[in-house]
Amino acid sequence: MIRKEADVVWRGDGKTGQGEITTQSKALSGVAYGFTSRFEQGKGTNPEELIAAAHASCFSMALAFRLAEAGFQARELKTKAVISMEKEGGGFTIKESKLTLEASIPEIAEHKFKELAAEAKANCPVSKLLNAKIILEAHLMKPTY
Secondary structure, three states: OOOOOEEEEEEOOOOOOEEEEEEOOOOOOOEEEEHHHHHOOOOOEOHHHHHHHHHHHHHHHHHHHHHHHOOOOOOEEEEEEEEEEEEEOOEEEEEEEEEEEEEEOOOOOHHHHHHHHHHHHHHOHHHHHOOOEEEEEEEEOOOOO
16 A cells, blocks of 8 residues: 655634645755645645645646557657636535646557547546546657657
C-alpha cells in the first residue's frame, strides 16, 4: 500500500480565516489558502486547484504507462484539468473535471491514441476517486521534425 499525506492548519472562520497546506514531499510547504483564493482572486491555492493539478498529473502518467504498454512513447503530453464547482443548496458541489490533452506521439494512429487516452481517463486513480462527471478532450499534435 502506498500512502501520501498532506497536512492543513486552519485558523479562524470560513470567510476571514486563513489556512496553510504542507505536503509530505514538501513540494507544498506552508502554502496559503483561504476564502479569497477559493472564491475570489486572492493569493494562495485552493482545494479545487489542487484537485485539478492532481487529476491532470495522474491522467498524464496513466496515459504514459498505457502508451508504453502499447509500444509508443510520447514526446510531450500537455494536460489541463478544469474543475467546475457550482452552488448547490447551502454549499458547493464539484460537478465535473474536464481534461484537455495535447499530445505529440510519433507514429500513433488517431483511433489508437483515442482508445489509450480513454483508458487512462477511466483508470487513473484520481479519476476513480472523483464522484463527478469527467470529460476528456484529447488532441494529437502533428510531429514537427
